Amino acid sequence: MTAGDRPRRPPTAQQFVLEEIRRDITSGELRPGTPIRQDALAERLGVSRVPLREALKILEGEGLVTYQVHRGYSVVSLSMDDLREVYRIREILEAEAVRRAVGVITGADVDRLEEIQRDVERAGEAGDVAAMAAANRLLHFTLFERSGMPRLVRHIRLLWEATDAYRSLYYGDHENRERVNHEHRTMLAALRDRDAGKAIASLDEHRAHAVAALELVFAGNDPGAGNLDR
Numbered sequence: 001m002t003a004g005d006r007p008r009r010p011p012t013a014q015q016f017v018l019e020e021i022r023r024d025i026t027s028g029e030l031r032p033g034t035p036i037r038q039d040a041l042a043e044r045l046g047v048s049r050v051p052l053r054e055a056l057k058i059l060e061g062e063g064l065v066t067y068q069v070h071r072g073y074s075v076v077s078l079s080m081d082d083l084r085e086v087y088r089i090r091e092i093l094e095a096e097a098v099r100r101a102v103g104v105i106t107g108a109d110v111d112r113l114e115e116i117q118r119d120v121e122r123a124g125e126a127g128d129v130a131a132m133a134a135a136n137r138l139l140h141f142t143l144f145e146r147s148g149m150p151r152l153v154r155h156i157r158l159l160w161e162a163t164d165a166y167r168s169l170y171y172g173d174h175e176n177r178e179r180v181n182h183e184h185r186t187m188l189a190a191l192r193d194r195d196a197g198k199a200i201a202s203l204d205e206h207r208a209h210a211v212a213a214l215e216l217v218f219a220g221n222d223p224g225a226g227n228l229d230r
Contacts, residue, residue, distance in 0.1 A: 012051070013047045013048075013051035014051040014054045014055050014058075016045070016047070016051075017045060017047055017051050017052050017054075017055035018055045018058060018059070020045055021036075021041075021055060021056075021059060021064075021065075022059075022064070022164065023130050025064060025075055025164055025165050025168075026129070026130050026133040026134070026164050026165075026167055026168055027129050027130035027133075027168055028129060028168030028169065028172060030075050030165070031075065031165065031168075031169075032075050032076065032077040032078065032165045032166065033074060033075060033077035034074060034075045035071070035072065035073070035074045036056065036065065036072065036073040036074055036075065038052055038053075038056075038072065038073070056073050060073070062158065062161045062162070063076060063158070063161060063162040064076055064161055064162070064164055064165065075165050076162070076165060077165075078162075078163070078165075078166070080214070080215060080218045083163060083166065083211065083214060084211060086159050086162055086163055087163075087207050087210070087211050089159055090156065090159050090160075090207060091203075091204060091207060093152060093155055093156050093159070094140075094144065094156060094200075094203055095200045095203075095204075096147070096149075096152065097143070097144040097147040097149065097152055097153065097156065098143065098144070098147070098196060098199050098200050098203065099147075099196050099200065100146075100147035100148060100149060101143055101144065101146035101147045102191065102194055102195075102196040102199060103196075104146060104148065105143075105146055105191060105194070107192075109142075109146060109191075110188065110191050110192050112142065113139060113142060113143060113188055113191065114188055116135060116138050116139045116142060117135075117139055117181070117184050117185070117188060119131075119135040119138075120132055120135040120136050120139060120180070120181065120184060121181050123135055124171070124177040124178075124180070124181060127174075129167075129168050129171045129172055130168075132171050132177065133164075133167050133168065133171060136167075136171075136180070137160065139184065140160075141153065141156075141157065143191070144156055166214060169213075169214060169217050170210050170213050170214060173213070176209075176210075176213055179209055180206070183202055183203075183205060183206040183209070184206075186198075186202040187199050187202040187203060187206070190202060
């Protein structure tokens with residue numbers, strides 16, 4: 001099954017709701033700052049409020065949604081300073097993961113990464129932002145997991161989840177999708193050559209372009225305010 005294919009419904013209502021809300025966030029259907037209308041969402045998904053509340057609590061713990069008394073849940077809205085901090089921490093942690101991974105990576109591993117990259121490209125060409133984000137995540141974490149450092153990978157995953165709501169803002173632009181594919185291909189070539197320095201540098205460039213693009217989004221939304229609420 002390719003990353004663009006819709007997976008089968010998970011075995012529990014809670015998992016189903018989690019998957020659907022995450023998809024809505026990464027696709028941009030639920031944008032940063034958007035209130036989550038629980039009654040309407042439960043009706044649309046065909047579930048009771050119980051699994052929905054459980055799913056929202058999990059997403060709150062992951063930093064994807066936030067809860068305010070008398071206002072309920074909404075998709076998290078970060079400042080540009082928050083995003084820069086997250087991406088800076090990612091830079092440090094991901095460099096170590098890649099450095100360790102390059103020491104053990106095989107040709108078969110790179111073949112698998114290239115196969116996933118083809119899914120990234122197919123989703124991007126189709127303009128399917130959610131599928132592209134899913135394939136992109138699979139690509140990166142397949143690489144990070146080769147580091148053999150599960151605690152490190154868990155920390156990286158939490159950082160990714162904290163900014164999932166912003167990924168659709170970046171992937172929504174065709175030029176950004178093309179840039180992502182070019183940067184991925186550069187990284188894969190470096191991995192094929194077992195060149196850790198070049199692979200890390202390509203990821204640094206990859207993140208820097210995303211931050212720069214999001215800075216423009218923030219500036220266009222509310223110059224000087226530093227928050228993107230819609």
